[in-house]
Structure formats: structure tokens, C-alpha cells
Amino acid sequence: xxxxxxxxxxxxxxxxxxxxxxxxxxxxxxxxxxxxxxxxxxxxxxxxxxxxxxxxxxxxxxxxxxxxxxxxxxxxxxxxxxxxxxxxxxxxxxxxxxxxxxxxxxxxxx
Numbered sequence: 790x791x792x793x794x795x796x797x798x799x800x801x802x803x804x805x806x807x808x809x810x811x812x813x814x815x816x817x818x819x820x821x822x823x824x825x826x827x828x829x830x831x832x833x834x835x836x837x838x839x840x841x842x843x844x845x846x847x848x849x850x851x852x853x854x855x856x857x858x859x860x861x862x863x864x865x866x867x868x869x870x871x872x873x874x875x876x877x878x879x880x881x882x883x884x885x886x887x888x889x890x891x892x893x894x895x896x897x898x899x
Contacts, residue, residue: 816837818870818876821870858893877898
């Protein structure tokens with residue numbers, strides 16, 4: 790799988806602001822190990838898009854952001870993560886607990 794040809798999942802297209810009705814991505818693990826680019830820590834997955842599985846790169850943590858929720862979720866679930874394992878990623882926008890700005894929240898469901 791070539792990183793340069795594989796699309797990154799872009800969070801800007803997911804707009805939910807309701808924890809009870811989050812955006813839900815159906816994913817499958819392609820590789821267990823993370824890798825770094827100049828901008829982020831990532832992992833290779835397959836994303837179900839309109840009923841078809843496509844190769845994608847899941848950014849777990851941007852180096853420009855303090856938000857490490859998704860990276861911590863990935864690390865917390867390391868024992869469940871196996872190549873081929875399907876899982877759901879739920880995400881929504883929420884208010885930060887420490888300031889007035891908006892933060893993206895994540896939950897992994899295996």
C-alpha cells in the first residue's frame with residue numbers, strides 16, 4: 790500500500806455535534822502498527838464507503854493539535870486490534886472541558 794496514493798480520512802467532512810447521533814465510520818484494520826508523517830501519527834485501515842471497502846489512512850493524532858483522544862483510544866484497545874478486525878469509529882464535535890473552543894471527540898467500538 791503506497792501512502793502517497795492512499796487517501797487520508799479528513800475530519801472536516803464529519804459535522805455531527807451530538808454525542809447521541811455521532812458520525813459513524815465503519816473501518817477494518819489493514820495494519821496494526823502506526824506510522825508517522827511530517828504532520829501526524831497514523832494507521833492504515835479500510836473504510837466502508839457507499840458499501841465498498843477502500844484503502845484509507847486514519848490519522849490518530851495531528852502534531853499541530855493537543856487532541857490525542859483517538860491515539861489514546863487506539864492504544865487502549867491494542868489487544869483487540871488485529872489485521873482484518875472490523876470496528877466502528879464514532880466522532881462528533883463538542884465543547885472543550887478546559888476552554889471555549891470546539892474539540893473533536895472519538896470513541897472506538899470493537
